[in-house]
Amino acid sequence: MTRHLLLTSLLALAAGSATADEIRVLNWQGYGTDLDWAVEAYAAATGNTVLHEYFTSEQEMLTKLRTNPGAYDVVLINAAFTRQAKDEGLIGPIDTTSMTNFENISNGFTTDSELVIEDAVYGVPWTWGLTSFAINTNAFETAPDTIQVFWDPAHKGRVSIRDDALEAVQFGALATGQNINDVKDLDSVEKKLNELMPQIRTFWSSENDWNQYMAADELDLATYWSGSAARSADMGLPVAFVVPKEGAVAWLDGLSIPASSTHKDAATQFIDWMIDPDFYTRWDAEGAPASANAAAAEALADTSFNKRVLGDPDVVARVQFQKPVDDATRETYLELWQGLKARQ
C-alpha cells in the first residue's frame, strides 16, 4: 500500500518532465539522500538518475561549490551557512510552486528561518535535530537531567565531546547558562571547558568513531546528534539520548539548488520527494533526524524516537536554534579550543 502511494505521488511529480536527467547531489555520506531504495524509487518514477558526492565539513562543502560550478544540482546546507552561500552567489532561489509537499512544511521553518531570504526560498527546510548528549545506559541507573553530569567525578575519563570548536563553545555556553548564539562571557566558557578536559577520554569526530567507542565500552556519556543517537540505538548499542534541563542546540538542514545547476527541474522534483511523508516514514524506521515537514512528522508511529522525544513540547521549549556564526567569532572560538587542547 505504502509502496503504491509512494509511486503514485512520484508519478504525479514526474508528469512535468519527459527527458531523463542525471542529477548530482552533494551531501554528508549516509544522510538520507543516498539511500538505495529512495534513489531507486525516484529513478523509477521520473527516469532521472542520481549521483552522489560527499563532504565532511561545511567548509569543504562551500569549497566544492566554489571550485566546481555546474557540478551539482542539489546540495545539503545547514541553515547557519545558507545565507553565506547565497551571498557568495553559490545557490539560487528555488521555485516551490511545482512542489506538492512544500505547503506542509511547519511554518516556523519557512517564515522564521535563515532559509527564506527576502521571500525567496534558498533552501527547502528538510530535517532538524538536536546536538545534545547520549548516555551508555549500562553506566546509569536513571538518566541524568543535567548537563553538569559531564563534570561529575564519577565519570572521570569516561566522557567525550566532538572535536569541533563551535560545538565545544556552545556546549560550554549551555553549561554556563548562556545564549549559544550570543556568548557574552567567553572566559567562563573557557574555564568550564578547561575543567571538563581531565574528564575527557578522547574526542570523537564522526558517527562511526562514536559508535566504536561506545561499543568498546570506552565511554559513559558523550555529546551526540539526535538522529545519530536514534541510529546507534537501532544498531543495538545501549544508548539513550538526553535533552538536559539546560537545553540543547538545535540545527536545521535545508536542501538547496546551486545557481549553476543545469537540471533545476529535476532537482526540485528530487527535493520534493525528499520532504515527502512516504519517504520520511520509511527513513525514520532506519534512524533519521526529525522532519521539517509537519505532515511527515505527524505520519510517524507514536513509538518513533522523533515523535516521542523531539515531538515533546517541553523539549522543544528548551532548545536554542543555531544562528549563523561570522568568521571573526569562528576564529575566536577556534583559538580558544585549540589553546585548550594544546595545554593538555
Next chain:
Amino acid sequence: MAQAPIPGDGRRAAGLLAPAYLWLTLAVFLPLSAMLFFSFLTAAPFGTESPRATLENYRDFFETPTYALLLWKSIRLGLWVTLLCVLIGFPCALVLARQIRGRAREALFLLVILPFWSNSLVRVFSWAIVLRGNGVLDRTLDALLPFDVRLGLMFTPAAVVIGLVHSYLPYVILTSYLALQAIEDDIFDAARALGAGRITILRRLILPLSLPGLIAGAVLVFVPVVGSFMEPRILGGRFGTYFGTVIEDQFVAVFNWPLGAALSFILLAVVLAILGLSSPVLRRGLT
C-alpha cells in the same frame, strides 16, 4: 677518488642526472612552491574573491602562544621517539649484522620490513585494538598474571609514542645495519689481539664506525615524527593535539589553507634549523 675529469663527462653526467632533477622538480619543488605561494595569501585562491598577498599567516604564529607550545610539544615527541628508536633499533641491527648468519638473518630481516608493507593507517588502528581498555594487551596480561591488570594505555601520550616507535623503527634498524655490515671483521680480530674487551670494541670501534648509519636513521625518524598527525589523533585522545594535527585541521576541517601552509613552512624551517645547529656534531659523526 680525485681523478682528473675526462672531457665530455660533464655533459654525460648532466644527461644521466636530468631525469632525477626533472622528477625532483615535478614531485617536490612545484608542490612545495605552490604551498609557499599559498602561505602568503589571505585565502586559498578558489572563491570568487581574489586573495591578497599578506604576511599575516606568519604573524599569527608569533602572536598566538598556542602554536609555539604545540611546536615544542611536537619537538619533544620527536626527540623521545628518536631516542627510543635508537635504543631499540641499534642493538637489533647489531645482533642482525654480527651474530646471525644465513637464512635466519633473511627471515629476521623480513620480519623487520614486514610492517612497512602494510598501510600505516591499518597499523595505527591495530595498535588501537591492542592498547584500548579491555583490548588484546589487557586481556593477555590478565590471563597471564594473577592480579587484575588495567594498563589504560590507550589515549595517552605513551600510546602515541608506542605507535610512532613501531612505525619508524625499521628506518633505524636498516640504516644501522648497513653501516654495521660494512665494518671489516679483521678490525675486530686486530682489536681482540691487542687485548680490547667487548665494551671497548663497542665503544671505540663499533659505535664510531657505524655512527653515520645511526645518525641517518635518527634524522629519518625525527623529521617525520615532528610533523606527524595521524598517530597522535587516533592514539592520543585528549592528549593528541600536536603541531601536525593543527596543520591537518587547517587543511581538512577549517579550510584555512594559507595558515596551514605557513605553519608547515615554519615547521620545515625549525626542523632545518635544528639539523643545522646540530650539524657540527652530525658532520663529525658522518666522517
